[in-house]
Each structure stands twice: as structure tokens, then as C-alpha cells.
Amino acid sequence: xxxxxxxxxxxxxxxxxxxxxxxxxxxxxxxxxxxxxxxxxxxxxxxxxxxxxxxxxxxxxxxxxxxxxxxxxxxxxxxxxxxxxxxxxxxxxxxxxxxxxxxxxxxxxxxxxxxxxxxxxxxxxxxxxxxxxxxxxxxxxxxxxxxxxxxxxxxxxxxxxxxxxxxxxxxxxxxxxxxxxxxxxxxxxxxxxxxxxxxxxxxxxxxxxxxxxxxxxxxxxxxxxxxxxxxxxxxxxxxxxxxxxxxxxxxxxxxxxxxxxxxxxxxxxxxxxxxxxxxxxxxxxxxxxxxxxxxxxxxxxxxxxxxxxxxxxxxxxxxxxxxxxxxxxxxxxxxxxxxxxxxxxxxxxxxxxxxxxxxxxxxxxxxxxxxxxxxxxxxxxxxxxxxxxxxxxxxxxxxxxxxxxxxxxxxxxxxxxxxxxxxxxxxxxxxxxxxxxxxxxxxxxxxxxxxxxxxxxxxxxxxxxxxxxxxxxxxxxxxxxxxxxxxxxxxxxxxxxxxxxxxxxxxxxxxxxxxxxxxxxxxxxxxxxxxxxxxxxx
Numbered sequence: 001x002x003x004x005x006x007x008x009x010x011x012x013x014x015x016x017x018x019x020x021x022x023x024x025x026x027x028x029x030x031x032x033x034x035x036x037x038x039x040x041x042x043x044x045x046x047x048x049x050x051x052x053x054x055x056x057x058x059x060x061x062x063x064x065x066x067x068x069x070x071x072x073x074x075x076x077x078x079x080x081x082x083x084x085x086x087x088x089x090x091x092x093x094x095x096x097x098x099x100x101x102x103x104x105x106x107x108x109x110x111x112x113x114x115x116x117x118x119x120x121x122x123x124x125x126x127x128x129x130x131x132x133x134x135x136x137x138x139x140x141x142x143x144x145x146x147x148x149x150x151x152x153x154x155x156x157x158x159x160x161x162x163x164x165x166x167x168x169x170x171x172x173x174x175x176x177x178x179x180x181x182x183x184x185x186x187x188x189x190x191x192x193x194x195x196x197x198x199x200x201x202x203x204x205x206x207x208x209x210x211x212x213x214x215x216x217x218x219x220x221x222x223x224x225x226x227x228x229x230x231x232x233x234x235x236x237x238x239x240x241x242x243x244x245x246x247x248x249x250x251x252x253x254x255x256x257x258x259x260x261x262x263x264x265x266x267x268x269x270x271x272x273x274x275x276x277x278x279x280x281x282x283x284x285x286x287x288x289x290x291x292x293x294x295x296x297x298x299x300x301x302x303x304x305x306x307x308x309x310x311x312x313x314x315x316x317x318x319x320x321x322x323x324x325x326x327x328x329x330x331x332x333x334x335x336x337x338x339x340x341x342x343x344x345x346x347x348x349x350x351x352x353x354x355x356x357x358x359x360x361x362x363x364x365x366x367x368x369x370x371x372x373x374x375x376x377x378x379x380x381x382x383x384x385x386x387x388x389x390x391x392x393x394x395x396x397x398x399x400x401x402x403x404x405x406x407x408x409x410x411x412x413x414x415x416x417x418x419x420x421x422x423x424x425x426x427x428x429x430x431x432x433x434x435x436x437x438x439x440x441x442x443x444x445x446x447x448x449x450x451x452x453x454x455x456x457x458x459x460x461x462x463x464x465x466x467x468x469x470x471x472x473x474x475x476x477x478x479x480x481x482x483x484x485x486x487x488x489x490x491x492x493x494x495x496x497x498x499x500x501x502x503x504x505x506x507x508x509x510x511x512x513x514x515x516x517x518x519x520x521x522x523x524x525x526x527x528x529x530x531x532x533x534x535x536x537x538x
Contacts, residue, residue, distance in 0.1 A: 025136075032137060036141075041064065185231055355535060359512065422470055478509070485517060
């Protein structure tokens with residue numbers, strides 16, 4: 001990937017990696033040096049019989065122990081803060097890019113992938129932040145202890161280095177295979193979780209038909225669960241084999257040092273105890289136990305960086321040239337020959353357009369059509385959520401980029417999300433909010449406390465009324481409703497068509513409503529029927 005395509009955070013991380021690593025390495029060297037010094041002090045003390053010297057070594061060891069404890073604690077805290085701060089920055093950076101990409105790109109990536117990266121990968125990296133500190137210390141300790149071994153006996157140090165290096169090479173090679181298997185496990189877990197989601201979301205349908213439920217369980221949940229189980233067993237077998245080989249090689253090093261080096265005269269008997277002590281306290285067990293977790297964290301971190309790079313690129317491609325102010329007097333939005341087609345390998349992908357649509361101030365436009373006719377796609381297109389791939393848009397007879405004017409619209413989609421807090425509205429007039437609450441017949445059920453609804457524990461129809469209150473408080477020039485009345489009782493549905501919509505029109509609002517209620521088509525100034533992405537006969 002070219003340098004210009006890298007995410008800013010990743011580029012800065014790579015640019016400053018040595019500067020960031022320097023304090024970690026220096027602190028780690030200090031901690032390990034103190035630990036080795038304490039070990040050397042103990043060995044020297046064992047060979048001293050003079051009382052004065054024993055006291056001197058005791059004082060030195062005590063001071064080293066105190067400094068070691070303080071240094072070790074500060075090192076651990078430093079690494080933990082560094083890891084947590086880095087991961088938190090990546091998470092916020094990803095979320096910042098997500099909110100700036102286009103809706104079509106968001107749907108193409110899939111919220112599941114983003115959610116999995118933000119929650120699963122981030123949680124995994126955060127959980128092993130303490131392991132990172134111990135692994136770094138272990139690596140530094142291995143280097144320093146080998147240097148110390150070479151000072152005691154160069155042949156013994158070289159022998160230890162060769163055996164240790166061979167064990168690390170074998171262990172590292174097998175970890176590559178383990179990493180590939182982890183990717184397979186992750187893919188299989190995703191398939192299994194999809195079957196679990198089908199169980200939850202299709203619970204009613206399954207309980208209605210025992211035969212269907214049994215077939216789904218055995219060919220779906222059970223099948224994927226068994227495949228996941230076997231794959232995890234294979235993964236654990238490879239992991240344990242790798243662990244056993246590495247552990248055996250390290251133990252063999254102790255045997256070589258204790259039994260063979262004196263036999264061949266590589267070291268003297270006086271050095272055997274010191275060499276054995278150095279090898280015995282070599283932190284190989286820490287590396288064997290925790291390096292796999294570090295590798296998994298590195299994989300998760302790589303996924304986060306890759307997702308971040310993808311999102312940043314998409315955000316740059318879909319960035320607006322600058323949000324234009326709402327015109328003082330909105331008169332008309334005119335769409336000329338606009339079109340949109342979903343991307344993919346299939347040449348027969350669905351699209352809408354080319355279409356000519358005019359939205360006037362103080363006008364009610366109904367859009368109707370069968371399922372799959374393109375109504376929801378058209379709403380996303382005219383509101384600037386989907387990119388207009390052809391044609392042009394004019395606001396008050398001036399050509400514009402609709403993506404720069406998305407703020408003209410207040411929309412309640414059929415799959416709307418209701419926020420607990422009213423964001424981006426500044427200070428809200430409480431008296432006006434209370435009037436809207438009474439208008440929506442929600443008095444006594446919900447209130448507004450400093451731009452925050454007191455509850456969202458309402459029925460589906462009542463939540464849509466609450467969403468309508470948010471639209472009214474935003475007070476945008478164009479209101480867009482996608483099957484808003486579908487979840488309302490007959491009385492409030494009549495109120496919506498016969499009272500609310502005419503009141504919006506009287507206030508000069510342009511209203512676009514997707515509806516199938518042909519009994520109320522007379523309320524609209526125009527009715528536009530969609531058929532396979534084209535305007536049909538209304």
C-alpha cells in the first residue's frame with residue numbers, strides 16, 4: 001500500500017515507533033538488570049563466609065529488591081497505559097471514520113465486521129496488555145542473561161544461545177501454522193454465531209413447527225457446532241505439540257549444561273551452580289505461555305489497522321465539500337435524470353432511475369409502489385445518503401451537491417433508530433417540547449429533561465411518535481416519512497393524514513411520505529408510483 005493511502009494513525013505509529021519503544025526498552029533493561037544483579041548477589045553470597053561480607057551483600061540485595069519492585073511496577077503501568085491508550089485511540093479513530101463514510105459503503109462493509117473489530121479485537125488486545133509487559137521483560141531478560149552467561153563462560157553461553165535459538169525458531173515456525181488455524185477458527189465461529197442468531201431471530205417460526213426446528217438444529221446449529229469443535233481440537237493439538245517441543249528443548253538445555261559441559265571440560269565445577277541458576281531462572285516459560293496471546297493480539301491489531309485504513313479511504317472519497325447553510329427561504333428541490341445502481345459482480349443488479357422529481361415548499365408528495373419497487377432506495381438517494389451516479393440536483397434553481405445539503409431533511413425511516421438524547425439541537429424550548437408531546441398524545445408517558453427523553457420504554461407506535469417529536473424540534477425544510485403510519489392505531493393514523501400532514505403543509509414544509517394507505521391519497525398534492533425503480537402510472 002502506498003504511503004499516501006495509510007491511515008494517519010498508522011503512519012504516525014510507524015513514524016514514531018522507535019521513539020515510542022525507547023522508554024519501554026530502557027525501563028525493561030533497568031528492571032532486568034536489577035533482577036540479574038539480585039541473582040548474582042545471591043550466588044556471590046553463597047560463597048562468602050565472613051559475617052561482614054554477608055551483611056554487606058544483604059544490604060545490597062535489599063536495596064536492589066526495593067529498586068526492582070518500584071521499577072517493575074512503573075514498567076508494568078507504563079506498558080499498560082501505552083497499550084490501552086493506543087487501542088482507545090484506534091477505536092475512536094475507527095468510529096470517527098465510520099460516521100463519515102457513505103451509507104452504501106457502510107452497508108457493503110457490514111456493521112457486523114465493524115462491531116466485531118471494535119468489540120472482539122479491541123477487548124482481546126486490551127485483555128493481554130499485562131502480558132505484553134511480561135513478554136517484553138522476558139525478551140530483554142533472555143538477552144541480558146545470555147550476555148551474563150558469556151561473561152561467565154563463553155562456550156557455555158554459545159551453547160545456550162544455539163539451543164535457545166533453535167527452540168525459538170521451531171516455536172516461531174509452528175506459530176505461523178497456529179495463526180492460520182486461528183483464522184479458520186474465527187471464520188467457523190462466525191458461521192456458528194450466524195446459526196445462533198437465526199435461532200434467536202427465528203424463534204417464533206421454529207416453535208410453530210417442531211419438524212422445522214429439529215431439522216434446523218441438526219443441520220444448522222449442531223453441524224456448525226461440531227465443525228467448530230473439531231477445528232478447535234486440531235488447533236489445541238498443534239498448540240500443545242508446539243508447547244511440548246519448545247518446553248522439551250529448554251529442559252534439554254539444562255541437562256546439557258549440567259551433565260555434558262563438565263564432562264567435556266567446557267566449564268569448571270565451580271561455575272556449574274551459577275550457570276544452572278542462570279538457565280533455571282531463564283523466563284522461557286513466560287515466552288511459551290504468553291507469546292501465542294501476543295501473536296493473537298498482533299493479528300487483532302492488524303485487523304483494526306486494516307479496517308481503519310479502509311474506512312479512512314472511504315471517508316475521504318465520500319467527504320463533503322463543506323456543509324452549506326440552510327437557505328433562508330427554501331422553495332424547491334429539483335432532481336433531473338438522477339440514478340443509482342447497487343455495485344456488484346451481477347450485471348442485473350437493482351437500481352433506480354433515471355428519474356425526474358420536484359419537491360416544492362408547502363407540498364405533500366406521496367410515494368407508493370410494491371415491495372422491491374425501490375421506494376427506500378429512492379429516499380436514500382434524494383436525501384443524499386446514496387451517491388447520485390447520474391443527473392443533477394438544483395436547490396432554488398441553483399445546482400448543488402445533495403450530499404452537502406443532507407441537513408435539509410428530517411427523516412423517519414421504516415427502520416429508524418431513536419436516540420435517547422436529542423443531539424445537535426442546542427437548547428430546546430421546554431414549552432414547545434411539551435406542546436409536541438401533547439400533540440403526539442404522549443403526555444404522562446414520556447418527558448424531556450435537558451434534551452434527553454425520560455424513557456424509551458414505549459410501544460412501537462409510540463416510539464414513532466417520539467421520533468416525530470424529534471423531527472418537529474429539528475424544524476428542517478423537508479420532512480421525509482417512510483411508512484410512518486403503518487404502526488399507528490386507526491385513530492392516530494387518521495390524525496396523521498388529516499391533521500398532521502396538512503399542518504406541516506400550512507407551515508411551508510415539503511413533505512415526502514412513502515405510504516400504501518390509498519384511502520388517504522387525496523391528502524397529497526401529488527402521488528408518485530414506483531415500479532422496478534421507474535416512475536409508473538399513478
